[in-house]
Amino acid sequence: MYKYDQYDQTIVDARVEEFREQVGRRLSGELSEDQFKPLRLMNGLYLQLHAYMLRVAIPYGTLDSRQMRMLAHIARKYDRDYGHFTTRQNLQYNWIKLEDAPDILADLASVEMHAIQTSGNCIRNISSDQFAGAAADEVEDPRPWAELLRQWSTFHPEFSYLPRKFKIAVIASDQDRAAMRLHDIGLQVVRNNKGETGFKFYVGGGMGRTPIVAPLISEFVPATDLLSYTEACLRVYNRYGRRDNIYKARIKILLHEIGADEYRRQVEEEFAHVKTLGLDPPASEFERIAAHFAPPAWESGLPDTVDRSNVDFAQWVDQNVTAHKAPGYAVVTISLKPIDGIPGDASSAQIDLMADLAETYSFDELRVTHAQNIVLPNVRKADLLTMWQKLVDAKLADANIDLVTDIIACPGLDYCSLANARSIPVAQKIAARFADPARQRDIGELKLKISGCINACGHHHAGHIGILGVDRKGTENYQLLLGGSGAEDASLGKIAGPGFDEDGIVDAVERTIEKYRDLRQEGERFLDTYRRVGMDPFKEAIYG
Amino acid sequence: MKIVTGNDLETGAVTWWSGDGWSLHIADAVDVGAHGEAIAATEEATRRVNAPYVIEADATSQGPRPAHIKDRIRAVGPTVRLDLNIKPADPTAGSWVI
Numbered sequence: 001m002y003k004y005d006q007y008d009q010t011i012v013d014a015r016v017e018e019f020r021e022q023v024g025r026r027l028s029g030e031l032s033e034d035q036f037k038p039l040r041l042m043n044g045l046y047l048q049l050h051a052y053m054l055r056v057a058i059p060y061g062t063l064d065s066r067q068m069r070m071l072a073h074i075a076r077k078y079d080r081d082y083g084h085f086t087t088r089q090n091l092q093y094n095w096i097k098l099e100d101a102p103d104i105l106a107d108l109a110s111v112e113m114h115a116i117q118t119s120g121n122c123i124r125n126i127s128s129d130q131f132a133g134a135a136a137d138e139v140e141d142p143r144p145w146a147e148l149l150r151q152w153s154t155f156h157p158e159f160s161y162l163p164r165k166f167k168i169a170v171i172a173s174d175q176d177r178a179a180m181r182l183h184d185i186g187l188q189v190v191r192n193n194k195g196e197t198g199f200k201f202y203v204g205g206g207m208g209r210t211p212i213v214a215p216l217i218s219e220f221v222p223a224t225d226l227l228s229y230t231e232a233c234l235r236v237y238n239r240y241g242r243r244d245n246i247y248k249a250r251i252k253i254l255l256h257e258i259g260a261d262e263y264r265r266q267v268e269e270e271f272a273h274v275k276t277l278g279l280d281p282p283a284s285e286f287e288r289i290a291a292h293f294a295p296p297a298w299e300s301g302l303p304d305t306v307d308r309s310n311v312d313f314a315q316w317v318d319q320n321v322t323a324h325k326a327p328g329y330a331v332v333t334i335s336l337k338p339i340d341g342i343p344g345d346a347s348s349a350q351i352d353l354m355a356d357l358a359e360t361y362s363f364d365e366l367r368v369t370h371a372q373n374i375v376l377p378n379v380r381k382a383d384l385l386t387m388w389q390k391l392v393d394a395k396l397a398d399a400n401i402d403l404v405t406d407i408i409a410c411p412g413l414d415y416c417s418l419a420n421a422r423s424i425p426v427a428q429k430i431a432a433r434f435a436d437p438a439r440q441r442d443i444g445e446l447k448l449k450i451s452g453c454i455n456a457c458g459h460h461h462a463g464h465i466g467i468l469g470v471d472r473k474g475t476e477n478y479q480l481l482l483g484g485s486g487a488e489d490a491s492l493g494k495i496a497g498p499g500f501d502e503d504g505i506v507d508a509v510e511r512t513i514e515k516y517r518d519l520r521q522e523g524e525r526f527l528d529t530y531r532r533v534g535m536d537p538f539k540e541a542i543y544g
Numbered sequence: 545m546k547i548v549t550g551n552d553l554e555t556g557a558v559t560w561w562s563g564d565g566w567s568l569h570i571a572d573a574v575d576v577g578a579h580g581e582a583i584a585a586t587e588e589a590t591r592r593v594n595a596p597y598v599i600e601a602d603a604t605s606q607g608p609r610p611a612h613i614k615d616r617i618r619a620v621g622p623t624v625r626l627d628l629n630i631k632p633a634d635p636t637a638g639s640w641v642i
């Protein structure tokens with residue numbers, strides 16, 4: 001894992017003290033809310049329906065146990081004993097007092113964390129593949145590149161006031177576990193036929209009001225040009241992105257308006273200039289960063305099999321355990337989607353327990369996934385059973401990863417001031433309807449994603465089944481979308497028809513799934529069947 | 545009726561104008577008639593409450609009930625964590641909100 005150097009620590013500490021002073025001026029009445037709001041947002045502090053909300057950055061979703069314990073400590077001491085893991089691989093606290101915010105940021109800084117650039121029209125927290133460094137299918141660990149981009153983008157003076165927020169994801173596998181093409185810039189680490197490392201650049205993706213799957217802008221940007229090329233991409237956007245209309249300000253709209261070819265031409269032109277500025281670091285600097293991500297000391301000669309005699313355990317292994325690149329090891333995904341729970345929420349005790357498990361069983365590493373679960377990336381297969389038993393005791397052993405109850409849901413109208421409708425109760429009702437584990441397994445992979453408004457924090461466009469909460473004359477209403485995907489086969493869901501009330505949407509989801517079970521052919525997931533047969537049979541089943 | 549609501553500066557908690565100050569309990573909210581905007585402006589100027597605004601509410605036997613679901617949820621707390629509500633685990637909270 002990356003460790004702060006003196007520069008990282010100094011800028012984070014300085015920011016805490018600056019914010020402490022700003023909070024003091026607000027509390028004394030010297031600053032009005034209008035004056036203070038941009039300052040608090042720069043430090044991740046929002047005002048939601050019931051209280052201040054603090055969004056903590058978790059760079060590329062990677063944490064160690066010390067940081068995870070600090071998250072639990074803050075939840076316990078300053079909040080209401082829980083935190084919410086988000087689709088941006090971050091963590092949000094829902095009940096923060098303004099006067100506590102500087103102390104919380106100081107606590108975070110003590111473990112090399114912060115809330116900087118978790119809001120505002122800047123480059124946000126860089127996201128990545130939650131299996132990075134462990135995935136059997138990766139070209140290399142994408143996180144050193146994500147870290148390089150993090151350092152480049154932190155307090156980047158030219159890109160602190162972009163037309164709109166800007167999200168970057170970096171992956172290194174053909175399998176996309178980070179919804180890479182639904183980011184403003186999606187990067188895939190690849191090797192060319194000479195074995196050199198470089199990046200596929202996808203630019204202009206995103207969800208929200210105008211969902212777009214990012215087009216490919218460059219097939220291969222050499223690794224030595226990463227920062228210059230990214231800078232060129234941002235410069236063209238910063239120059240021509242619209243600032244007159246918030247709904248048209250994201251880079252996806254610029255690309256849509258001028259076309260990918262023209263955008264590419266302008267980026268190439270800008271790149272030719274930027275490359276002369278010496279922005280890309282020398283190899284030694286990249287190697288310094290990469291050394292922090294050296295693989296842990298995996299043991300060799302470990303047994304590569306798992307005792308499956310406990311049926312519940314075996315089912316959990318089938319659903320929540322993924323192949324690791326090192327023999328004898330496995331990647332474990334801990335579900336934060338219990339049937340009667342709140343997607344992404346974890347109590348302080350659960351956060352502490354996951355930290356303990358990471359320390360004992362996973363070389364001290366955890367990851368947050370964009371699907372709001374937690375990954376222990378380096379677990380010996382021989383330890384899986386013992387670890388699972390501890391997860392069972394902590395009510396963290398749901399064997400439902402990528403099944404219908406592994407629902408992504410944004411906070412919605414229960415917490416969020418921008419919401420039109422509640423997301424969490426809908427997720428809970430659907431989870432309850434499909435609670436039977438055998439039924440879930442029979443349905444198979446099905447990604448269900450719910451947003452409480454068009455901003456799409458719940459990735460509803462990218463759900464195999466997506467649900468969007470809308471406000472219909474003051475009452476909550478839910479639209480059903482089918483056929484989206486945030487994976488390597490990225491696609492956008494289409495609206496099935498008129499919306500439903502809360503109970504109606506649960507029935508509509510069930511009718512959709514039952515129709516799939518009628519229609520599916522051998523080996524087909526819901527998404528495959530939908531793509532083969534199209535919307536009509538489902539529409540008929542839903543609306544009759 | 546019209547009532548005024550905002551979020552407390554220090555805690556961010558939802559507050560309701562009670563006629564001579566701010567209360568955490570919507571039952572204390574008073575009908576401000578045509579004076580809502582003026583009260584909101586005056587109170588905002590004192591910088592103790594964030595972004596106060598005027599809403600429509602129905603006068604009921606249990607006190608004011610906001611017309612919009614967003615403000616009903618603000619009055620009670622998250623509908624999915626009744627244990628954190630202003631009146632923890634009030635069994636009537638759910639039906640009041642919806």
Ligand code: SF4
Pocket residue numbers: 410411412413416417418419420451452453454455456457458
């Ligand atoms: S999608 Fe809308 S309701 Fe949900 S968290 Fe984002 S802004 Fe809030």
